[in-house]
Amino acid sequence: MGSVLAASAPSPPAPGPGGAGLVSVPPGFTMPSVSPVSVPASSSSGPQETEPSLSNPGGFEECHRKCKEVFPMQMEGVRLTVNKGLSNHFQVNHTVLLSTLGDSSYRFGATYVGTKQTGPAEAFPVMVGDMDNTGSLNAQIIHQITDRVRSKFAFQTQQQKFVNWQGDAEFKGEDFTAAVTFGNPDVLVGSGIVIAHYLQSVTPSLALGGELVYHRRPGEEGTVMSLAGRYTGSNFIATLTLGGAGAHGSYYHKANDQLQVGVEFEASTRMQDTSVSFGYQLDVPKADLVFKGCSIPLQSYLKHLCHSKECCLIFQ
Numbered sequence: 001m002g003s004v005l006a007a008s009a010p011s012p013p014a015p016g017p018g019g020a021g022l023v024s025v026p027p028g029f030t031m032p033s034v035s036p037v038s039v040p041a042s043s044s045s046g047p048q049e050t051e052p053s054l055s056n057p058g059g060f061e062e063c064h065r066k067c068k069e070v071f072p073m074q075m076e077g078v079r080l081t082v083n084k085g086l087s088n089h090f091q092v093n094h095t096v097l098l099s100t101l102g103d104s105s106y107r108f109g110a111t112y113v114g115t116k117q118t119g120p121a122e123a124f125p126v127m128v129g130d131m132d133n134t135g136s137l138n139a140q141i142i143h144q145i146t147d148r149v150r151s152k153f154a155f156q157t158q159q160q161k162f163v164n165w166q167g168d169a170e171f172k173g174e175d176f177t178a179a180v181t182f183g184n185p186d187v188l189v190g191s192g193i194v195i196a197h198y199l200q201s202v203t204p205s206l207a208l209g210g211e212l213v214y215h216r217r218p219g220e221e222g223t224v225m226s227l228a229g230r231y232t233g234s235n236f237i238a239t240l241t242l243g244g245a246g247a248h249g250s251y252y253h254k255a256n257d258q259l260q261v262g263v264e265f266e267a268s269t270r271m272q273d274t275s276v277s278f279g280y281q282l283d284v285p286k287a288d289l290v291f292k293g294c295s296i297p298l299q300s301y302l303k304h305l306c307h308s309k310e311c312c313l314i315f316q
Helices: 298-303
Strands: 002-008 078-085 090-098 105-119 122-132 137-144 149-158 161-172 176-186 191-201 206-217 220-232 236-243 246-254 259-268 273-284 289-295 311-315
Parallel strands (some): 078 311
Antiparallel strands (some): 078 090, 105 122, 137 149, 149 161, 161 176, 176 191, 220 236, 236 246, 246 259, 273 289
16 A cells, blocks of 8 residues: 655756745646755854854754655656756646546646846746646745845635635744745735744754744634754654644655655644655666655555555656
8 A cells, every 4th residue: 555656857957946835836846945045154263163053944844844755746547747948947847637536637837937046056036837727826936035035925726716825934044944924814804824933953953943823714713833843863854743733743764875765643633533654765866767655554545545556757
């Protein structure tokens, strides 16, 4: 019981960042990872420091990202994606999904990377979007306002009608990251979601932080708080998130240059359900291939039988 993905190793993407939010990156896009803003260490004429200085821990929402990257994308049916780079700043892709349980679909996507170079592998602004054959649109705009402040705007439509939209701002300090997100705000109705994140480097290996989610709509209002800790070793990353909604733990281990494994544990207090998943990624550089696979709990297998197998072809 599990899923396996085999695809050709993607070619080096165009410079630019990627991010997560209410709108996920459309299938087929090769969004590069966003590296933390580098802060030069203060110069000193005295003897060299014996203790290493603290670095920026990255964003709170990236705590479990390294482990999640090992797992293949869960899907049913067959997906064919063709990516085409038209220039150093513009890329398009075509995605065809064939399904036996749902409706088959076609999606056209585009990625634009601006000319404002902020690093050897980063340029802004970045605009990503895709539209399916029914007219539904997912889009994101990411821009580096200053050396420490980054903003993102994302929205989603369902057949020409707005469904979700969000805006967020992220501030990166020397040893911490703070962010605030506004989702679907409506001043007239008095509804919306506000999410605040904070992640602090305590030691070179340990980072601690928290998340506060406030949601409001007519007749309903609530707050959910979560605490997170991440420990980074020489070849592994262990992360744990605890909150009122449940617990989420992940462990990522890099065995060697070819093999990476990950384990995820999730427990939901609202659904009264727990699950454990195991994933792996095997790189074969000489064959230019990347294999990904994962095992899913028996409970999830019985509920979502169509997700037990995955077939994916990617042409760059």
